[in-house]
Amino acid sequence: MSAHSPSSPRLLSRRTVTIGLAVTALVFVVGLLWAKWVPYVGQAVKAAGSGTWSGSNTLTAGGVQPGDPPSWHAATSFAIAYGTSIWKALVVALLLSAALQALVPPDLLRRVLNRRSPVTGALAGGLAGTPSMMCTCCTAPVVVAMRRSGVATAATVAYWLGNPLLNPAVLVFLVFVAPWEWTVTRLVVGIVVVVGGAALVARFTEGRTLPAEITGEGTPATATEPRPGNAATRFLRALARTALIIVPEYLVIVLLVGAFRGWLLPLDAATASGLLFVLVAAVLGTLVVIPTAGEIPVLQGLALAGVAAGPLGALLITLPIVSLPGIVMVARALGPRATAATGALAVVGGLLGAGMLAVL
Structure with a gap:
């Protein structure tokens, strides 16, 4: 049989990979148009015209106020409000995670995202996360898929943090409805945390450089090989x-956060002071877990209550990233050491945000 025959295994392999990549791209584009891009354009136009943010504060859903004790009502009302806000993005994230695991060759994904240097790897992961604009929990299924494909820590952590922290839509929203200092703080500290911080987490867990078998160097023949088995079966599995x-662990942790949310952020001008x-x-x-842009009404409410710039700057950074449900969902894939380091990085980023916003 000729090497150029349509039934040649190599041609079948390339055709299978091409179809898999096309399906994955379709899931990405169509899914995000439905869940993110089109709705965000509408929200941006509305915010630009009114200069105000119309979104509600999910932390007060069901009438729960700071200081209220835990209750089943607090848990369920929060879960419903939060789920209503993020369910579309979660569906897209699950489909995209399955597509990455089933249809994209692991070597190809590693070649795109892994780099010899943790800094350049973090930059690649951060850039990859910019267009998807998901909250930290919706990003988690994709993070799991990336790790199962062998994507390095730097790129994975940067993707996880970059989605919510450097979300271009939220930055646009902040420009229209918040003081300019909030936008500058979010952007500058976000870049530091996503690129520099993710690189530090990788250095802490993987060392300074990655071996060739992880970066994909020296293995070009496998870079376009499909995963074994039927594509539809792999995807469904x-x-x-x-x-x-x-999803079950996600729901349990969201209910817990909702139940205790009255105790999590008991902020007012009288108590929210000091280092x-x-x-x-x-x-x-x-x-705390919030939907995309959910930090805006929280921070606006606290600012109107007279809370100082320091706590506001800390929450401007920490509210959108990581979260307890997100930590639980990615812990097995990312590993306990890298997960703990990323959580600590989020806190440090919050302190940087507090300092910068206080200075500005």
């Missing part, structure tokens, strides 16, 4: 495995 593991409180705000903000 990956989707079921990810959904059945991630210790800034640290507390950074830690608690890291644990």
Whole structure:
């Protein structure tokens, strides 16, 4: 049989890979148009015209106020409000995670994202996360898929943090409805955390450089090989495995956060002062989960209540990134050491945000 025959295994391999990449791209583009891009354009136009943010504060859903004790009502009302805000993005994230696991050759994904230097790897991961604009929990299924494909820590952590922290739509929203200092703080500290911080996490867990077998150097023949087995079966298996593991634990942790949210951010002008409180705000903000742009009404409410710039700057950074449900969902894939280091990085980023916003 000729090497150029349509039934040649090499041509079949390339055709299979091409189809898999096309399907993955279709899931990405169509899914994000539906869940993110089109709605965000509408929100941006509305914010530009009114100069105000119309989104509600999910932390007060169900009438729960700072200081209220835990309750089943607090848990369920928060889960409903949060789920209503993010369900579309979660569906897209699960489909994209399954597509990456089933349809994209692992070597190809590693070649795109892994770099010899943690800094350049973090830059690649951060850039990859910019267009998807998901919240930290919706990003988690994709993070799991990246790790299962062998993507290095620097790129994975940068992708995880870059989605919510450097979300271009949220930056545009901040320009229209918030003081300019908030936008500058978010952008500058976000770049430092996503690129520099993710690189530090990688150095802490993987060392200064990656071996050739991880970066993909020296293995060009496998870079376009498809994964074994039927593509549809692989996709459904990956989707079921990810959904059945991630969604239940996601729901449980979101309910817990909702139940205790009255105790998580008891901020007012009288109590929210001093360096210790800034640290507390950074830690608690890291644990709280909110939908995309959900930090805007929270921060606006606190600012109107007279809360100082320090706590506001800390929450401007920590509210959108990581979160307790996100940590739980990625811990097995990312590893306990890298997960803990990323959580600590989020707190440090919050302290940087507090300092910068206070100075500005």
